[in-house]
Amino acid sequence: MEHRSTIQEVAKRAGVSNSTVSRVLNKNYPVKEETRKRVEEAIEALQFKPNLLARSLIQDKSHTIGILTPSIENLFFSQVVKGIDRHTRPQDYITFLCTTDGDPGNERRMLDTLLNRSVDGIIVIDPQTENVKSGLYEKVGRRIPLVLVNGWYKGVDCNYVLNDEVAGAVEALGHFLREGHRRIAFLRGNRSHSYDVKEEAYREFLAEEGLEPKGGQVLRIADGNGQETVEQARRAVREALGDRQGTFDALLCCNDWMALGALRAVRELKLVPGREISIMGFDNTLISEIADIPISTVDHHMTRLGQTAAQRLFEVIGEPKQKTRKIIMQTDLVIRST
Structure with missing residues (x-):
C-alpha cells in the first residue's frame, strides 16, 4: 500500500511545528515568507495531500x-x-x-x-x-x-x-405585434414556476392589447426539460395548426426545446417559419443557434x-x-x- 505522508513528516522536513504547517495550509494566520516557502517545498517533496475530512471538522466547513x-x-x-x-x-x-x-x-x-x-x-x-x-x-x-x-x-x-422573465416575454410579444401578428399562441410545460410567470405575462399582455379572448391560445405539454420535449411540442403544435389554417400565426415557447419541436411541426406543414408563422424560443441555448433554421429567442445569459x-x-x-x-x-x- 502506498505510503501517505503526514503533517508531522512535513513539519519535520521543514523544521517547523505542526501548527505552522496547518497555518500555511489553511491560510488563516500570517506566516513569515521564508517559513511559508520551506513548508511549501516540503509539501511538494513529500507529495503531501491534506485530509479534507479532518480539515472540514477543524474549520467547521466542508468546502x-x-x-x-x-x-x-x-x-x-x-x-x-x-x-x-x-x-x-x-x-x-x-x-x-x-x-x-x-x-x-x-x-x-x-x-x-x-x-x-x-x-x-x-x-x-x-x-x-x-x-x-x-x-x-x-x-x-x-x-x-x-x-x-x-x-x-x-x-x-x-x-x-x-431573470426578468416578464420583461423578456413582453419584449418577445411586442416584437410579434410589430411584425403584424395578432393571433399569438403560448406553449408551456406542465409544471414550473418559470412557465407560470411567462404565462401570466402573456395573458396580461394580450388583455392590455385587446387581443383576448380570440387572439390567444395556450398549448400545454407534459414535460418541458428533457429531449422528449421536442416531440411533445411537435405533436401539440401540429395538432393545434391542423390543416395549415390554424388559429395562430405566432408562437411564444417557454424554452428552446419547445421552439425546436414547434419548428419541426411548422416545416412538416410546409409553412414558412418567420413569414407565415413566427416562432420565439426562450433561453438562447446552443439549440436555438444550430437548428436547421436558427430560432429567434430570449437570451437569459x-x-x-x-x-x-x-x-x-x-x-x-x-x-x-x-x-x-x-x-x-x-x-x-x-x-x-x-
Whole structure:
C-alpha cells in the first residue's frame, strides 16, 4: 500500500511545528515568507495531500456546495451550473449536483441529502413552486446559506437571483405585434414556476392589447426539460395548426426545446417559419443557434446567471446574518430566422 505522508513528516522536513504547517495550509494566520516557502517545498517533496475530512471538522466547513436542478438535458440548466462552477472552483470548492426531474418530492429528498452531507451552501435552480410556497426554503435558508435561481414567490424571505422573465416575454410579444401578428399562441410545460410567470405575462399582455379572448391560445405539454420535449411540442403544435389554417400565426415557447419541436411541426406543414408563422424560443441555448433554421429567442445569459448565484451564495457564507436580497438580471431579444 502506498505510503501517505503526514503533517508531522512535513513539519519535520521543514523544521517547523505542526501548527505552522496547518497555518500555511489553511491560510488563516500570517506566516513569515521564508517559513511559508520551506513548508511549501516540503509539501511538494513529500507529495503531501491534506485530509479534507479532518480539515472540514477543524474549520467547521466542508468546502462543498450543493446544486439542485430539474434537469441537465435542458441546456439552460447545464449552462447555469457551468456558471456556478466557474465561481466555486477558484474558491477551492467542489459541487454536488442533484437532478430532481422537476418533481417536488424528489426535490425535497435531494435537499435532505445535501443537508445531511453538511454542504456549506445550496443553490436551487427553478425550485418547484409548492416547495417555495410551503415555506420549506425559507426554513432551510435560516439553517444554511441558500440561493434560489428563478423561483421567486411573494412573501417568501430567501435570497433570489432572477431573470426578468416578464420583461423578456413582453419584449418577445411586442416584437410579434410589430411584425403584424395578432393571433399569438403560448406553449408551456406542465409544471414550473418559470412557465407560470411567462404565462401570466402573456395573458396580461394580450388583455392590455385587446387581443383576448380570440387572439390567444395556450398549448400545454407534459414535460418541458428533457429531449422528449421536442416531440411533445411537435405533436401539440401540429395538432393545434391542423390543416395549415390554424388559429395562430405566432408562437411564444417557454424554452428552446419547445421552439425546436414547434419548428419541426411548422416545416412538416410546409409553412414558412418567420413569414407565415413566427416562432420565439426562450433561453438562447446552443439549440436555438444550430437548428436547421436558427430560432429567434430570449437570451437569459445563463452562465452569468449561475455566476451571480454563486457569488451571492459565497457572500452569505461569509456573512450569514445579512439580510436576504433579490437580484434581478436583464434578458435580451435575439432575432434570427424564425
